[in-house]
Amino acid sequence: MAGTSEPLLHDSQLSSITAAGDIEKVRGCRDFWREFCVESRKLWYLAGPAIFTSVCQYSLGAVTQMLVGQVGTLELAAVSVENSVVAGFSFGIMLGMGSALETLCGQAYGAGQLDMLGVYMQRSWVILNSTSVLLSLLYIFAGPILRFIGQPPDIADMAGKLSIWMIPQLFAYSMNFPTAKFLQAQSKMTVMAAIAVAALAFHALFSWLLILKLNWGLAGAAVVLNASWWLIVGAQLVYIFGGSCGRTWTGFSWKAFHNLWSFVRLSLSSAVMLCLEMWYYTALIMFAGYLKNAEVSVDGLSICMNIYGWAVMVAIGSNAATSVRVSNELGAGHPRTAKFSVVVVVITSFLIGVILSLVLLIARKQYPSVFSNSEEVKKLVYELTPLLATSIVVSNVQPVLSGVAIGAGWQALVAYINIGSYYAFGIPLGLLLGYKFDLGVQGIWYGMLAGTVLQTLILFWITYRTDWNKEASIAGERIKTWGGDTEDKGYEIEK
Template sequence: MAGGEEEEQQLLSVYDGHVINNYEDDIRSINGINDFAKEFFIESKKLWYLAFPAIFTSFCQYGLITITQIFAGSLGTTQLAAVSVENSIISGFPFGMMFGLSSALETYCGQAYGANQSEMLGTYMQRSWVILNAMAITAVPLFIFATPVLKFLGQTASLSREAGNFALWMIPQQFAYASMLPSTKFLQAQSKVMSIAVIAAVALCLHAFFSWFLILNLGWGLVGAAMVLDGSWWFIAMAQFLYIISGACGETWSGFSWKAFQNLWGFLKISVASAVMMCLEVWYIMALTLFAGYLEDAEISIDAFSICMNILGWACMVAIGLNVASSVRVSNELGSGHPRKARFSVLVIGVSSLLIGLFFTLILIVSRKRYSGIFTNSSEVEKLVEELTPLVGLSMVFTNVQYALSGVAIGAGWQTTVAYMSTVCYFVFGIPSGALMAYKFKMGVQGIWYGMVLGLCLQICLLLWMIWTTNWTKECYAAEERLRQWRGETLAEETD
């Protein structure tokens, strides 16, 4: 421990006293259990101040498509299937890419805000707007040719036609995403999470009313559903933008700037790495679901797998909140030059995510004989779901921890490294292991799920190893140098 302290002091002396002053204000020494408990409680308050509104926002935004599907289901099974297919395949792919691209802002805006470089946050957000709108434009042909794309993927002609028509009306939604996602990350970096949550809640209420009014009352069908869904996302995007320019964000927004078009290539590189890192997890689940469809009892296997994934998906709403909170806390502390606070925040994040995962698992195990009945009347499916429940519970623990640690990686700017790591864990190790157990060893859908758990476990182990071996003082320097580069400065210019 003494050697580590000495190394930190030696490293700190390199930087002209800038970080030394912050280091003196860093977390005080912890002596005994009482001190640890007090500091843990203080950090937990900061973490959950961010996590609770983020979780609430995730539920509200997830509810938009859920309400649309409910009203579409009242029109008929084909309409319900059309909305589901369009959302998961046609809209799902570009949304996943844009969500990943925007997560680069969690690194840059979070670290800039921690370093009191408030004026840079608006520039970063505008750069992200440029990149995401370009992504939305390139995705337009996918929506225009959605019908033949869906036919090529094996969907029926009637479903492909209905989903294709719905997709045409959903093009404006992509540009709402391109505006909304960067502004969300911009506000989260400043801990202005309550404003995001309020806007999401209002959007959900308006969405429910206008869905009823246009779809059922006026009888506009899927066209009405599309218009309401487009309108809801644009409401969120415009409400967040108006909140930003109203002056509520102070110096972080100083108006539009041509600087948004500078250094786009460098900004794009970490944005793409962020997108790959986020999308690999989605593609991992899609690949495993596809393998489930090749089993002997494919219908029963897919039904059971889908029910378990649905339960895991709702638990992921909490994990997403932890992901947001951990990335903001770590990026803010690194930007502020507080290595010990960043390190302690990681500890609190890890312990909190583990406890929440264990809590959800306990609830799931207790209700293992009953919860599958909500989704199916098939005794065979219910039996298979019950057999999968211990694995689902283990997945909840791993998923909560993995999302929290991924937030740490985003906050520290490790997206490129984690993207390579995810590729190995999921596609070199997880999927082949699951396929081998499912087909070679005749373990069926349980074998596929074992493969998913093994991939997650390996990912967590590697993330823990990265965090354990990280010199957080050097990460503060890396954050400082990264911000200097985006301001067009170099370390030598600063110290001369």
């Protein structure tokens, strides 16, 4: 797969493909099961390496924090604050803006407009690198900003110094996310996974060497973390420039500077949509810090959020697979296949979430001891486990529906839904239950979970009511508007 430019959706082994290339209407359980298995194979071909890639990249920061924790508590606090507040904020914006390519590259690839993928990637490089120049001010003035929001001066000063050293990582983000979405749209997940695991091995080895053996401390952490992210970017670019992507990369083009404003608007919509989701549960820990016995509340929630974060890696892989499948099929004019892909991935993700939740509920008396020796913290984690399990089930379905939204190009609509569901409903309800009704951290989580459920139900209803033939037509118009040509696709959208 790594060396071909043919779309994954043109699979000659499928028995139920019409002349136009779309899936036939499924009649009966036997047809459903056969097509379910076929679509599952395609989805896991994408989702498996995507999950692995997400875990490896997620682990870069975790390895750094683990090793710096052996240097000193102040250094660990500085790395944690820089990683979660400064880099985390920028990561969300860069990932969100880069996700615009999931719509454009995916639909262009499905439509056979392979030459446009490279142009879209270059446009995204221009926009994200320009955004990084602005965000670098956050890194430069991180120390004063962190003191202003209430961080202890010693932690703020050290985190501020580290933030300046981490500016190269910011620009690695701006190159990595467009490049990753470019490869993802072509289903080149295995290459990305191989690069990610190589970068993680490099990172672990040299972090140990520089931080601990050579006693470079935070300076060593910054050098290796920057180098690891640029290793990922460099390896991806070597793969692309080396000719392995065929017609999707034909060199640099001035077309990258055309229609920039339309591209900026879609990128900003994607950023708002994903950032609102990524920052939502982060607010849960912040609000817990104002409760009675805040230290226990924050410790207990941190354990739950750590587990939740790893579980979400599965959902992120499903999100990537869904956006690729939906955008490819809509771009190719296969509305029924796109719709069936949604059905398959929602069912699969729901079942995975249920299995993970059952494991947590069965081990709820044992697993808290792995993270803490405090009886109060272990008791709180035990009490929060049902909420954690429920959140995992919901969060295994919700990102899938978000992936549908990205694949179909509904980012602006979903951004409004997120604002209403999360910030106008979920957080106020959580604060009301937590503080006014004195339900504590459980009350805050109940309210925020209610916001997630509301958002998921709205997305489910929109997806259910979608006219997929119309979406396929819109995909063709979007490709034409932003520089593609839909005249030679060789298919007709089935009415």
